[in-house]
Amino acid sequence: MTLADYFSPKLLAEAAFLFTVGCTLVGALLAVLPKNIVHNVMGLALSMFGVTGIYLYLGSQFLAMMQLLIYVGAICVTYIFAIMLSPPLQEEFPKRKTAKLLSALLVSGVTFVAMVLMILNLKWTPVNQGARDWSVATLGSILLSRYFLVFELISLLLAIAIIGAIMIAGLGSERE
């Protein structure tokens, strides 16, 4: 007996989709609302996990893997390290001002309403879904042929960023 005997596959797929969307939104709210930064990072990890599932639904297994690897695996761990190197967070939770909170809520709410109105009013013209190549091999070969220059530039940017990060974090200690 499997799970599919009790529930129809369509229902299961919809439930899984709602689960990933719920992970994304709850994680995003957790990443923003609590005052404790460690909780924020945990919320960010949950949100990135949800986005991974959504990328699976959008048909790209490679991007889902990269999302899990880069965001949950690398960026969140880097945040944890930065938090451990910064001041002890248990004692100081700055009080947030109500005016700041309200104005932030106003700006983001207005932005959201404007974006939703724009999304609903535009005419999107779909393409025919047949004969499209989703394989990772095609992605790799295009990455190394048509987008080769951009690929190399991103690699250079990452190298410069790593060296620069070491320089900035290191120079600060020498000046003390």
Place this chain on the structure above:
Amino acid sequence: MESLLSYLILGALMFCIGIFGLLQHNTLIGMLIATELILNGAGLNFMAFNMFLAPDPTTGQIFTLFIMGIAAAETAIALSIIIAVYRRFKGIKVDTVSELKG
């Protein structure tokens, strides 16, 4: 087309939660986390367009990959700046780091 709209609205929601966090948070690391949410909302939009609208399904994936690379670079630089700021100001609250205000 309904599902394209739902993906786009989800991306917009993530973007706006990110903007909200960026504006209201009191610490630099919290603001940086909100920036990651904004970048992910944009990446989600690219992937949705890639699935439903683009004739070539590699373009959106590669663009999202580049967004991830740039986000990683941005995180490394910003966190090292935050650590340097902490060493100098003994705190990463936004209000204490206001020397450039003049």
